[in-house]
Amino acid sequence: MDNPNDVKELIPEFFYFPEFLKNMNKFDLGHLQITKEKVDDVILPPWATTPEEFIAIHRRALESEYVSQNLHHWIDLIFGYKQKGPKAVEALNVFYYCSYEGAVDLDKITNPVEREAVEGMINNFGQVPSQLLREPHPRRLTQEETALKLVRAELKRPDLTQFLDKVVQYYCELSTPKDPIVFLSAPRSPPRSFLQLSPDVLVSISKSCILGANSWMSYDKERGFLLEIDATTTNLKNRKRIFGPFHPSQNPHSQLFAVSTDGKLLYAGGIWDNSLRVYNLHKGKAVASVTRHLDIITCLALDNCGSYLVTGSRDCTCIVWSIQSQQYGSAQASTNIPMHALTGQAHLQAVTQLNTQNVFSPKPLTTLYGHDDAISSVAIYTELDMVVSGSLDGTVNVYTIQNGQFVRTLKPIGCTETCVQISFVTVSYHAQCLAVHTTTP
Template identity: 50%
Template sequence: MTLTDNPNDVKELIPEFFYFPEFLENQNAFDLGRLQISKERVNDVILPKWAKSPEDFIYKHRKALESEYVSAHLQDWIDLIFGYKQRGPAAVEALNVFYYCTYEGAVDLDAITDEKERKAVEGMISNFGQTPCQLLKEPHPVRLSLEEVEKRKGRLDASPLSIFQHLAELKSFFVEGINDNVPLVKAVVPKNQSHSFITQGSPDTMVTLSQNCLMGTHGWLPYDKNISNYFTFIKDPSVANPKTQRVLGGPFSPGVEVTAGLFVVSHDGKLLFSGGHWDNSLRVTSLVKGKTVGHHIRHMDIVTCLSTDYCGIHLISGSRDNTCMVWQVLQQGGCPVGLCPKPVQVLYGHTDEVLSVSISTELDMAVSGSRDGTVIIHTVRRGQYMRCLRPPCESSLPVSILHLAISYEGCVVVHTCVEGKATLKDKNGLHLYSVNGKHLCTEGLKEQVTDMCVSGEYLVIGSEQGFLSIRDLYSLSLCAAPMAMRVPVRCVSVTKEQSHVLAGLQDGKLIIVGVGKPAEMRSGQITRKLWGSSKRLTQISSGETEYQPACNQN
């Protein structure tokens, strides 16, 4: 992509054109001079009419870079830069010929004995640049189109469909019997589960936690094209037997609401980190043994919220003592085994209890939201204060920050709630901020958010009014009509393949939302080949019944 239509101008766009909108603005108010004719002062970059803002310009550039058109012509660029059109007759025909000094091996600087001549050649190379090494001598093959990729996926047995690419075809299925009539406050498939070559095809672990602290580790197979719901849920037999049930140890503090934000599951699915305990502790529980393996008391008051990063290096806790703490997750053999005895950072700044936290080690961001209505961002490595955000609100009543989420690019989504307001009108709002703290947009909500998470370029939200909704991350607008769940949603998560949304309900049901399949596909008992070539596991898929809340209304 060139900056002009001049065929002699071969400058390419710098990476900032695809991720960094701030470079288009003169935020430091530097004196950049005036235009020669109009004498107008040079300031921010003037954007094309199709871009509403610098952020919109960058977003659309990135979309264009990943578009089908670019994919269909990617091989042409490879041929010109690294391939057979770099040199020779093919390069001449493609008008892709440059000054001879720019080509690899064209000049042997060590062989030039004259110092002036050597410096002159080095100057020419510096001014004209250098052509990359020629890697290919034959035309590069064309990249598969999205349609061809989808067709290939359809022929595979183990390639799940992304829910975000099929938003008009979503169906919800339900699983009962985990802990009937007890709210399900956590349901997650940890993303970094390891399987040895001996147990290929074995299920992942899905972790559930009920409000009465009953833990379950179920089997989860995310894709089987031979069954109508695309997934297999293998229920943990220990949850139904009082003698084998595993319960989170230690009582919660009186008055603490047991919600999804109090718990974090390690990325390998073997540890549960929990807050809200009566002794102000942050506890680590083995999901395999059902026993406490870590007990850390560093906060001066109750731990109110927890979160971990995408890579499982750090965990952050928020407390009623107005502070946050960043903890390093101890690893052994690449697997989490607990927390360091002391926090890596203690973060200050709030004037009221911390209600929500989020962390990204990769972006060096620790974000916290408080009952004081502020969002504070610190660095993870040094604990340095960066900025304080105050989401806009027209109400004079106190505003609390109940939920936070950070995207891969560093966008911060904030859920605010006006405390003391009796009606839902203008009570709840979503706010989007850039990685550098710029307020991008606000969207009012007509429901009370109970949990939310970011997955890719989408925001998934569960509500007290019993709706599961998917919103576009950058505009916060609905991507499809909200799905009715009949009863309040207590937790939401997205599986690592983006194949399903998991939602825990107030009545103890687990709702699994995925891409629907025609009704003529067989259902009922299924047989999956597991643990090698000889052993088979026959299992009733507990979630093959489609969830139709409209039929269940009282």
């Protein structure tokens, strides 16, 4: 490690894959020559007690502020303007000529002995990646600079944990102790333009399946964003109720519901006929029902983009659904004329017909297998092509969305009990999985 001619870099597994440090297959790796000690798992340094802790510390170091502030220097050496030329010489970043892309054309070497020798040198010295940048790479913003930029540009909702001193609490009564709330949709940004057709709503569902579409009031400088409670929830005649009925063994809970990104549709599971139901939030009526599971749906989750939905069932499987919007489908089917060509009363009738009919077309994309007991919780992240499912068998499985390929199985760390059940799973944009588990006697 002290030889300047011997260049080494950590492989990606050092930052996410603790299993490569374990001899999980119990291979016979022999014994040490001097101590005769059997070679098995990798011996960790004193500052790490488990492979998981070793990887976690490496991950924290990789994501630290020091690395962030100096990462652009490494990019300049490997992929940037210091890879070749005078700048590479100044940075002492020069390698054997066969290592560089395009330095040797193997197809033009006709002598097999010479070709084999050149290939041997390339394999021995390695290959330099393609040069992607000709100018210095910019420095990564610090955490404070990133938070300030997000607030000013309003590109995305900032992390509230950084502004807890400015968060204003506001209490509103959405239900009664006799009929508590079991589901609340995640609030989105309030409408900022009169061109926005559908106002943002906070959907609430009580234990008795009373549906409420609560709207945000205008911003108040003193009290912040206030909530206007849906008046129909207290009116016995006009209240909207989700009719299923639900399976007798399945009590309504938060993981049985999801709201579309436009705030118009509600997806629900736990129905007696094992179906996935879709409800119109404005009318509170079912507009679609699709059955693919062999048992009732126990949980579901919608991605951030509203493009994919995943459902988990007691049949130990998960199904990924592709959410397709049939825009102008009903109007075009009845007139065979493009929507933009309709004018006057015909256009008004087409729009009315479109808004009153179902705009949801669920299409099963893939079925995921791998659990030995009922699915208890699911999560999906389209940008990472990632589906996570938790089961009552105590395992968490990771799959891909497009191919439905099984990636790996996770088990709670430090749990030796055999009666471990996963009750909740979620995944972050860093591909970090969080699982909540319980133990049964």
